[in-house]
Amino acid sequence: MQKYGPVCPLLREVMMSRVFKALILCLSFWLSANSQAMTLERVGKDLFATGPTVDHDFVQFKDALAQGGIERLILVNGPGGDLWTGMQVARMVRDAKITTLASGACMSACSLIFMAGxxxxxxxxxxxxxxxxxxxxxxxxxxxxxxxTFMPQMFDWYKQQMGDKFEAQVINQALNDIQEASGFLRIRELKRTQEKDRTPWFCPTGQTPFDQCQQHTGKDAFSLGVVTQTETVPLQLPASMKVQLGFFGKSLGEPMVDMHDRAGVLIEGLCKGQLLCKTIGQRTFNNYLSANHNKAMAIGWGKSGYGVRWGVDDPGLAMLGALYHCNHAKNNAKLCRLVSVNEHEVLPLYDEESAQAAAMLGQLPTPSLEHLQAERDEPGASTPSKLRWGQALTGMTPKSLDGIQRWDTGTLAQALRQTDRPVVIDAASFGPVIPGALSFINSGLAFEDDKLEQPYAERFGQMLRAAAPDLNKPVVFYCSHSESWLSVNAAMRARQLGYTQVIWYRGGFKAWTQAGLPTVGRVPVAVLY
Known part of the structure; x- marks a missing residue:
């Protein structure tokens, strides 16, 4: 077994053309500011690769392939990365005439390399x-x-590798119709999925609801030429690359030793001696314990009730489903917290993040005047008269909203230092959050179809009233960045519900972190869709 580490990034400067130096492009599904190089590990005739594709991975791959004897490249959860590097590695893999296998999500620049097989x-x-x-x-x-700029080059690459099965319209849409970096054409594996899940689908943004994305009915990974065989290849991944169960970005530790004993403690703490509550709770937990894998359980926060989901394709869906069922139980709408997923207890994470937030809020630094001025000077669109839906959830947001205050980072930080703080709602669905914010997953959507819009609006109102029962309480909405309409929609809905102090933090999480302010992990309390 042989591992390859990162090499000096200056080598890339020597190899880059002037065009690429002038415009460094990035293809990425998820990349943090401090992303590490792709990790390569050789096992026999297999070369395993995982992680983002960054500048100097070209040299890593060149060295690994130069040793000879590699027959398969296994790409394990590749989120994407640098376009130039991805194309150079892809050409090397093509010239080596080896097999490529995708284990997990092979997104963006990773797909360029995968298609080289x-x-x-x-x-x-x-x-x-x-x-x-x-x-x-x-x-x-x-x-x-x-x-x-480089769409034609990418188009030609996919066309060349897909051969006679190449669908120009499908690939052209994937390359040219995205509205932001998180827009994708996604193509699932064939053998282990149900027929309905094999249909490729295109979403122009990461916030576009699934039912508003375009389904390419009648097509799949094989018919599009993405894979050359329909069978899924059995693999034994290196220990360092095996997927670990996580909770919204946080790795979970060891499973609970005795969930039956722990269940009794949790139920007693929730029900506080109420016999009916304890009876229902014990029955619910027994059902959970006996359920199939990929299961999760949630309990009411400040109000009794439960939600359970099991038997789904992955634990993430189970967690969202359990929260949703707990939130929207008939005649018992409430905020909820997750108790467990599979055999892992996650409820303590809520208290941990709450304690961290409390410690941070009293000591929030003041953003620089330069940062605040840049935030205030950011251009904006005209004031909207209605909610946005579908493919228009990303783009330039307005400078102001009717009847809604707009805060900058300094104003929000000052408000959060106070004892009587506003209610802060995070309308995004992933990543860390501002300390003290409540995570409402999928809370900024809107629908053109009244059959979807009406029940969604009702759920939004119920969750917001659970978080802020006083209509005169200041309520702040924010999302990932200033070009997300999710927080715009959420703020406008709150105003329609009669809240008198609705506040929109336009800059969102990006402005908060750029100002050097701290964050905490996401622990969701509501799922709206």
């Missing part, structure tokens, strides 16, 4: 539902804005 297939090692190839266009690394 002479034989291409999906492999085991990750859950079927998340084993897929994701294709999208290039975008600028810093701004995340779509950039069409």
């Amino acid at each position: 002479q034989v291409r297939a999906f492999g085991t090692g990750s859950l079927p539902r998340v084993t897929m190839v994701g294709i999208h266009g290039a975008h600028d690394r810093d701004s995340k804005r779509v950039n069409s």
